[in-house]
Amino acid sequence: MAETRTLRVTGKEPVADGVVALTLADPAGARLPDWTPGAHIDLILPGGLVRQYSLCGDRWNPYTYRIAVLREPAGRGGSAYIHDVLDLGEAVGLGGPRNNFPLVPADRYLFIAGGIGITPLLPMVAQADLLGADWALLYGGRREASIAFLENLAGYGDRVQIRPQDRYGLLDLPAFVDGHRPGTRVYSCGPAPLLAAVEQACADLPPHTLRIERFVAAAHGRPLRSTPFQVELARTGTVLTVPAHSSVLDVITAAGADVLSSCRQGVCGTCEVTVLAGEPDHRDSVLDDAERAAGTCMFVCVSRSRTDRLVLDL
Amino acid sequence: MTLPVSDADPFDHDNLEDPGPLHEKLREAGPVVHLTRYDTYALARYEHVHAALTDWQNFQSAAGVGLSNFRYEKPWRPPSLLLEADPPRHDAPRRVLSKIIGPRALHRLRDRWAADAAELVDQVISDGAEVDAVPALAEAFPLRVFPDAVGIPASGRENLLPYGDHLFNAFGPPNDLVAKGAPRAAELSAWVNAQCARDVLDPDGFGAAIWAAADRGELTPEQAPLIVRSLLSAGVDTTVHGLSAVLYAFARNPAQWQRLRDQPSLARVAFDEAVRWESPVQTFFRTATTDVTVGETVIPDGAKILMFLGAANRDPRRWTDPDRxxxxxxxxxxxxxxxxxxxxxxxHIARLEAESLLTALARRVTHVELAGPVRRHHNNTLRAWRSIPIALLA
Incomplete structure (x- = not known):
């Protein structure tokens, strides 16, 4: 059993100008944690850089994840590293998957993608189609050559409208959302100006109709640590060292702590432990953003520490 | 290697009374055994049961998790949106319910359930040293806390256990156990369905939270009552027999009770160990979505697969001294x-119920032992109890 969760890069290919797609797999070929459309993972790059990427592959294949990464010249180095340095066979760390952008049940979906914002929407489109829902995708980008995954969308016919800006100008959002019918959900992901325009175009629609995902840098600018840290079991005062390649769960249960676990993937929530001091590095799929920020509990099967020491209520 | 076959009936009364010998036979016969009587494929080893449980792509639930194959047969009730669903339809109900009854959400119930458990234990002890643990504790505690937590009205709650008993029987073959429950099935279903409506549910309960998710568009209004129904279907009998299992386990192993008394933080471990040891839910079926290879056997597309959770939980390949x-x-x-x-x-609800009850008992009871012959209750899916007479020494 892998003691810290890593993925190996098993595929890397350009899918548009400035966009590479990565295929990631468990180093031992095990199943990866399940996910749903709209989910993202934390990719933990060497040096502890954390970047979030939407999963855009096929969840009926449990052995690989697929993500697509836009080179961002003004970015903080994550995309440049992935484009220029990260090689086939290399290992990266995994957090999640988590889903803050789930596809809710509906009879009709309108999807609006801008550029790399297509990534969470790709599996949604596939799912809407699988379910026989009425759906349409409006997909903009600067130029046709910068628009990724056109071949994945080619089979959907006129449900998909590709609108490169150099030929069509800005997306005609009012026309796309016009004729709104009750029960429609509008999903959009892309750059901030697009999302603002989408919000404006949907302003008169019923509440909960529009669902958007903003790409925001993780709240923590600081890199994650990849060095050992200490865990203190508060009730006994025992202090343990968690090596870089061991899970907190394994270290504390080996020392006799009565912590149950079950899935060992950060999904089921069984191994919740109260954190009394220190700052957890959450890698689970359970906590929402507010709970993560609160830092008062952690799932020790996958989560780690940002600080030199964690004090646990054990 | 040819596929081992067995004409055993896992749902006959001898095997329901004591499934151990059949489990061992199936485990030792091979990774897959063809059960000729039901033309179904049995998995009884931990490795293969675990693999089938996690592999939803090849082992689907939407064709029913009982013997009945929904590809060819009409379900006796509208299928569960959770238990009897596959992705993508499974996604939204699971997501919503995982949050509402997830580990974080249950913290607010801890103190109340601890107080309820203490009160129940005080009352049971004051009634006399010898009690039948099944009605007095294992049924009484979940029935006291869980329907309130869901938020259903007080009247008619006596329907919950018979409804669950029939539901779990109905996952098996149409045998005498199903026939016995059939006359009341429609009436009990109608009562349960009536408890799932928005206007009867307490605004503080899990049920109202499910409806609130529908208001936010996370579910459809049609889905909400069926998800409330899942709580009422799956949340009562299972915990009753889980609690029975742990109480029986302690009564049979008084030294382990001393261990819990010495270290009450073991309550959760004790419950999960009892769930492993007794496996209150013994079996569930899956259906092959394609020709699936398990071991050296190809299970054909559309075939029913019977996973023996109880056998996997006592597989010596996985557990040392598994019967202990x-x-x-x-x-x-x-x-x-x-x-x-x-x-x-x-x-997490089951664990919190168990932790509350065991902690309250461990505080008051110095010694627990069997006080008479125990009696099983036969159910096609559940390892269930009718009576566990125990002596509780304060």
Whole structure:
């Protein structure tokens, strides 16, 4: 059993100008944690850089994840590293998957993608189609050559409208959302100006109709640590060292702590432990953003520490 | 290697009374055994049960998790949106319910349930040293706390156990157990369905939270009552027999009770160890979505697969001295709650109920032992109890 969760890069290919797609797999070929459309993972790059990427592959294949990464010249180095340095066979760390952008049940979906914002929407489109829902995708980008995954969308016919800006100008959002019918959900992901325009175009629609995902840098600018840290079991005062390649769960249960676990993937929530001091590095799929920020509990099967020491209520 | 076959009936009364010998036979026969009587494929080893539970792509639930194959047969009730669903339809109900009854959400119930458990234990002890643990504790505690937590009205709650009993029987073959429950099935279903409506549910309960999710568009209004129904279907009998299992385990192993008394923080471990040891949910079926290879056997597309959770939880390939109830064991990874996307969404409720009750008992009771002959209750899916007379020494 892998003691810290890593993925190996098993595929890397350009899918548009400035966009590479990565295929990631468990180093031992095990199943990866399940996910749903709209989910993202934390990719933990060497040096502890954390970047979030939407999963855009096929969840009926449990052995690989697929993500697509836009080179961002003004970015903080994550995309440049992935484009220029990260090689086939290399290992990266995994957090999640988590889903803050789930596809809710509906009879009709309108999807609006801008550029790399297509990534969470790709599996949604596939799912809407699988379910026989009425759906349409409006997909903009600067130029046709910068628009990724056109071949994945080619089979959907006129449900998909590709609108490169150099030929069509800005997306005609009012026309796309016009004729709104009750029960429609509008999903959009892309750059901030697009999302603002989408919000404006949907302003008169019923509440909960529009669902958007903003790409925001993780709240923590600081890199994650990849060095050992200490865990203190508060009730006994025992202090343990968690090596870089061991899970907190394994270290504390080996020392006799009565912590149950079950899935060992950060999904089921069984191994919740109260954190009394220190700052957890959450890698689970359970906590929402507010709970993560609160830092008062952690799932020790996958989560780690940002600080030199964690004090646990054990 | 040819596929081992067996004409055993896992649902006959001898096997329901004591499934151990059949489990061992199936485990030792091979990774897959063809059960000729039902033309179904049995998995009884931990490795293969665990793999089938997690592999929802090849082992689907939407064709029914009982013997009945919904590809060809009409379900006796509208299928569960959780238990009897596959992705993508499974996604939204699972997501919503995972949050509402997830580990974080249950913290607010801790103190109240601890107080309820203490009160129940005080009352049971004051009624006399000898009690039948099944009605007095294992049924009484969940029935006291869980329907309130869901938020259903007070009247008619006596319908919950018979409804669950029939539901879990109905996952098996149409045998005498199903026939026995059939006359009341429509009436009990109608009562349960009536408890799922928005206007009868307490605004503070899990049920109202499900409806609130529908208001936010996370579910459709049609889905909400069926998800409330899942709580009422899957959340009562299972915990009753889980609590029975742990009480029986302690009564049979008084030294383990001393261990819990010495270290009350073992309450959760004790419950999960009992769930491993007894496996209150013994079996569930899956259906092959394609020709699936398990071991050297190809299970054909559309075939029913019977997973013996109870056998997997006592597989000596996975567990040392598996027949022993032992608090020094780490029971983590047992499949008593299932595994994967369909893993019991209420497992944290079950654990909190058990922790509340065991902690209250451990505080008051110095010694526990069997006080008379125990009696099983036969159910096609559940390892169930009718009576566990125990002596509680304060």
């Amino acid at each position: 109830f032992d608090l020094s064991r780490d029971p983590s990874g047992h499949v008593g709650f299932g595994m994967g996307i369909h893993q019991c969404v209420g497992q």
